[in-house]
Structures are given as structure tokens and as C-alpha cells.
Amino acid sequence: MSGRQLLLMDGIHKRFGPLIVSAGVTLDIEENEIHALLGENGAGKTVLMSILCGVLSPDEGQIIFKGQALKPGSPRQAIKHRIGMVHQHFMLVPNLTVAENYVLGQGSPFSVIRDMKTVHARIVELSDRYGLGVKPDALISDLSVGEQQRVEILKVLYHGVELLILDEPTAVLTPQETDRLLHLLRRLVEDGKTVIFISHKLDEVIRVSDRVSVMRDAKVVRTVKTSETNARELARMMVGRDVLMDLPRAPIEPGRVVLSVEHLNCDGESGLPALHGVSFQVRANEIVGIAGVSGNGQSELALALTGLLPIASGSVTLEGAELVGRSSHDINQMPIAHIPEDRHRMGIVLPLPLTENVILQRFDKPPFSSRGMLDMSEITRQTRDLMRRFQVKASGPGDRIQNLSGGNQQKLVVGRELDRRFDFLLINQLTRGIDIGATELVMHKILEQRSAGKAILLISTELEELFTLCDRILVMYEGRLVGEMPPDRGRLEEIGLLMAGKSPMSAA
């Protein structure tokens, strides 16, 4: 940290229709620091950075970089000033090679691509310097998410940035990969670069940053030196009130076996095997977690259990009844509830009102329908009731669900599923993309179900979520269950190694 100002974003205003996504934000970044931008989903961090990169243009306000005003809304201008961003959703074209992605948009559009050799050589050189292991001729679609992230970081370095912005970079990484990334960021700062690190994870922010700006409701609430604050204070700034960091989980002895999965083999949507001999049981009064880096067969497991993916071999019994061979419609009639991974794709229908989203699976049954006609007053009544119990904020039961925040959408989905008659609850990513308030509420509701004797399987890529809720954690790697761990934060390292496909014993 030099104390010299590198960047000033001054009075940035931006609205999308009626929604204010940036309300006069002022942010200053010093040369040669790691500056964390902390805030919940929807606090306006990504929008602010997209404005900085010229992808979005602000309605008001100015950006001063090295004492010079940047032309707003011009990505080329940002690139010219050596500002580069690693986006949360990677900006890599999957059917091109690494090197082709790096030259994309470079030079005159009418130039002939010659000299790929020099490009390759420079990539290898940079990759070696930072130990990133990027191969220039690899096709992006063949790379894992972690590899793609390294490709994306190297792309920005390749373009010679001075200010590097990373948007939630650790969301897709194992704890060890996260360590490597944080080390890399420190090295970049030693090399004279400046880093803006967007995150909603307090521990990472405290570990790596020099200063923190906390965002809430489209505003920067405060900027503090990291050394002069702590997690509790940051959490309070982020949420605007005290946060209960740990939920009480009463010790209950697990009961009878509700779900039993034996030697489950299954092919993924690409036709390649996705699950290999997966076996486990979930008992009543128990929450079993499945940990793993995203893309290691968790989605396929959830789809297989709900009949959405054909099972190649093995057995799944729910309360003694075999699920294999049944259609998803049949399974839906059984005592099972499902909170899906991607609520926009599988949980809700965005353009429909809350009422119709509440009855999605049960619209043809009483009390919602009789003699083929929907009972709208009953549906509305139940929707109102659900909104009250799960604190779903919307203008009314007839509001389109797409107008709700992620947290409120998820509360509705959770409420709808918990209102079904079920013994087994399947959850895939409970708190993805929702705010702390909603997280607290849905976690609380899930723990209530555990006490009520339900068997719960929680698939998650967020270890924090698993530690808080689970009785035991199974780790999944490349379609196999590779280990079982107690929900003990002290054993994070071992879980991380399992998630990366390494045995904790051999590594020790």
C-alpha cells in the first residue's frame, strides 16, 4: 500500500428501471493494495465493477483513474487503461482455445491471425511465472471450473493489467485452491499491481485484504482498514444489524433409515458416467451433507434421486419402496420434497405469479382444484399464509415471482416444499445467491424439520452451510463418495483434500 490514490469512483448512480442498483456510490482505491468489496448478493458490488469496466454506463457520477477521467460505458477505454476483471461467470468462449480467447478482440478486426506461436510462448512464460499451469492450446470446454478461473486470471495478466478485479473468485474453489488464489493475489500486489476482491465471505476478506469497503443496499456503507476491524463488525455493517453466526443444533439421535442408496451408477446428460457405485443412507432426525466442488456428480445425484436422470444400475429405496424405474411424476407422488439447485430453471416459473408457483406440483389435487377447476380463492389464501410464515416479501400473492429478490424466491420454494407431506427432503444448494436474512430463516426452518423427524440430504458447495446444518458430511469427487467427515470446522483441511481427490492420510 503506497497511500497514493489510484482510482476514485465518485457519486456513481445507476438504475435498472425502477430498481436502484447504485445509489451515489463513492469508492477510492489506493495504488498497490488489495481492496475487498464486501457485501451480500444484490448489494451492488458487481454492478459497480461492471461500471468501472465500462460494460455498464452509469446514469451519473465519474470515474477518475490515475487523475484522469475515464469515458463511461466503454470497455475499450477500461482495457486501454489496463483495468481488467475476472467475472464470476467467466468470459471465456467454450469452443475456442485458451490462446484464441486471449487474442479475441485484440488488434484490428480485419487483421489476419498469424503469429499464434508468440502468443503461445507468452502464455507459457506468464503461466510459469505465476505457477498457474495454463496450456495455451487447451480447449476451454475441456477445462474444469478451477482451471478456467486460472485461464481467466492469466488472460487479464496477459493483457497487462495494473488494476485487477475479481468477482467472487472463491465461489468455485476448494479450500486449498482458495489458499493458492489468495497467495497469488499477494504476489500480484508484490509485483506492483492493485487488486479489487469482491466477496461475501468474511474470513477470506479478513485474510487477504488491506482495506475493506462494505456495500449494502446499493451504497458503500464504510471503508475501513482490515487490521482495524473484525468479522463481527464487518457482518454488522453488511447486514445492518447483529447477525447470529451459529444456529443451535440440538443433539438428537438419528432414527430409522428413511432413504437408502446402494451402488448407484448413473450416466450424466453428456452420456458419460457421472456416478460410480454411490452408497449411503439418510435416517430420520438427521441431516446428511454432500460436499464437493461443483461438477463432481452432485447435480446428477439429485436428478437421479428425483427420477429426472435414468439410473444405470443400483437401488434407491425410500421408506422401503424402490425408486429406480419410476418416473419423476411417480416419485413426485411419494413422500419426498425437493429444493432444487437452480431455482430459476427447476424451482419456479419466473413469469408466473406467486400463487401459481405455490401450486406447481399439486395444482391438480384438492384443495387447489376440484372437478378440473382451480379454486383460486383457496390458492390465494394458502399463498398468503405461506408468505406470512416464511416472510416472503412481495407486493401480493398475484405478483410475478421474477419481481422478487433471490432470497424471497428461495423462501417461497422452501416454504412450498416444506408444506408437502414428506419424509425425505432433498436439498441442492440451500442458500446460493440469497441474503443473510433469508439464509438465517431457511436454515432455521430446515433444522425444525430435522427435529420433526425428517430425513434430510443437503448437497452444497458451501462448506460453511454444511458445517452449520449437517450431522455428518460425505465428500464427493468425480462421481464417487470419497470420505465421511464430522461437521467439524477444525477438519476443514481434510475435507478440502478429499474434495480435491486426494487422500488426507497420504498427504499428511
Added chain:
Amino acid sequence: MEDLASLSFLAATIAASWRLAAPLIFASIGEVFSERAGVLNIGLEGTMLAGAFAGFAAAFTSGSILFGVAAAIAAGVLVGLLFAFFTITIKADQIVVGAAINLLGLGLTAFLFRSYFPSAGKGIDIAKPVHLPWLSDLPFFGEALFRQNAFVYSTLPVAALAVFVLYRTSFGLTLRAVGEHPKAVDVAGRSVALYRYGAVLICSALAALGGAFLTLAHSNQFVEGISSGRGFIALAVVVFARWSPIGAFVVSLLFGVFYALQLQLQAQPVHFLPYQLFQALPYLMTIAALIFVRNRVGTPSMLGVAYKKS
């Protein structure tokens, strides 16, 4: 029946295949550009008609085929601008706009033809086969390959140029990226809209050129609906060719074979089957092709999706 087996029948069929494939080659290579950039231009048929009519009108009035070609390309660019404005700038549904272009092409060319060329009965002098020294005089090969007109020969450099532009230039790389991940292009500081305009204009110009072939090098007359579904067949060719320009060339040739066979068989004094069946051959093959190409590997992921910033 002996005719069917003779070498000269084979040579004539090969020659006719390439010749009849020419309009498909132009239109499908054009469509490869458009679809690679994520724009599904189903308005090929209407664009071909526009090219066919504009080419005919200009050649008929001026007496110059070259002038006809220029007019056809200009008409194609105009239709392309119309399509691009609605689908890219206004972000209207590409299928709907494409269908409108087809209807407009059919109606407008028929109207203009009847209004301004009521006595065009004598037609124009169509493009003559180009005699290539030595090559054209080869036995068999001369007849099969080297007695074509300039339109047909030009399909080769057009295909080669398409491959070069798409895979060897910065423009082509960006264009392919635009159809897969437009946001990445936007972030890299290039205008997605501009590239899509470029792709659509290339597509329309080539489709119009394919249409012009029909009036300037095939039949000497404009007839209402002269493209008779070739624009739609070209769309199928692109799917079958997995969005590759070389593939489009080869698959178009394959369809050219069906067109040629259809013509040859009609001309044969064989009447064990009704001639309408032969006429239907290219269309039946299109349906068959689309049924058998179920695996959509290579489809640009953002095909048909308008790009919105934010």
C-alpha cells in the same frame, strides 16, 4: 435404359449437380456466417427471391450480367439491413422477422415483376459456360467439371474465402465468439451488434447471389417464387454441415446431386414412376437429413438469442 449407365450420363449428372448446387452453396455459406454469429436468418428464401429479381431486372434493362450481379448483391444488402435492424437493433424475434422477409420477398418481387416487366417474355442472355483451355477438352472430366459458367466456378473461391475469413482472421474469430458467448466479446471491447450486422449482411449478400444465379445463369427469366424452397433447403444444409463452410459446400453438392438426378430422371423415357416423385426428391432428402441429424453438436449456443447488455 442404356443411357442411364453411360459415361456421358454420369458426366452430365456431375456437371448438373455442381451447377444446381451453386445457389445452395452461396446461400448456405452465407447462413453459416449468420448462424455462427448467433443470428438465425430464416429469411434466406425471400432474400434469394430479391436477388433473383433484382439481378434479372438489372440485367434485362442494361443487358449486362455483371450489372445484374451487382444489383442482386445490393438488393441482398438492403434486405439484410432490414432484417438486421429488426433483429439486432430492435431485438425482435428472429423467426418472425425472417418469416416476414420471406413473405415480403415473395410478394414484392411478384408485384414488381408484373408491374414493370409485363413483356419480359424473351428473357435475357444467360451466363455462358466458360471454356478453360485444355481442361474443358479433357475426356469425361471436361464435360463433368470444366464446362461451367462463372457463377458455378466462383463457388470454389467463395468457399475458400469463407474458410479463411472465419478461421484465419480476427473478424472470423470474433464472429464465432459472438455466437457462443457474446458477453465475452462485449467485455473484450468489441460491439456485438456490429459483428452481427456484418454477419447478416454477408449472409444476405451471398443468399441474393444464390438467387441471382437462378435468373442470370440457370433460367433466363424471372418467375414468381423461382427459388422454390432453396432458401429453406439451405437452412437444412447448414444444420447437416454442422455450421462449417466446407461442410456447407459438400452438403450442398450432395443436394445438387438430388436436383440433378431429379432432372435427368424426368428427361428419361422411363415412366414406371410419376415424375412428381422425382421432383420431390430434394425436399424429401431435406426432411430425411433433418431426421437423421439429431445430435446437435456444433450448434452455436446463442443461436437465435438477441444480445442485451447488463
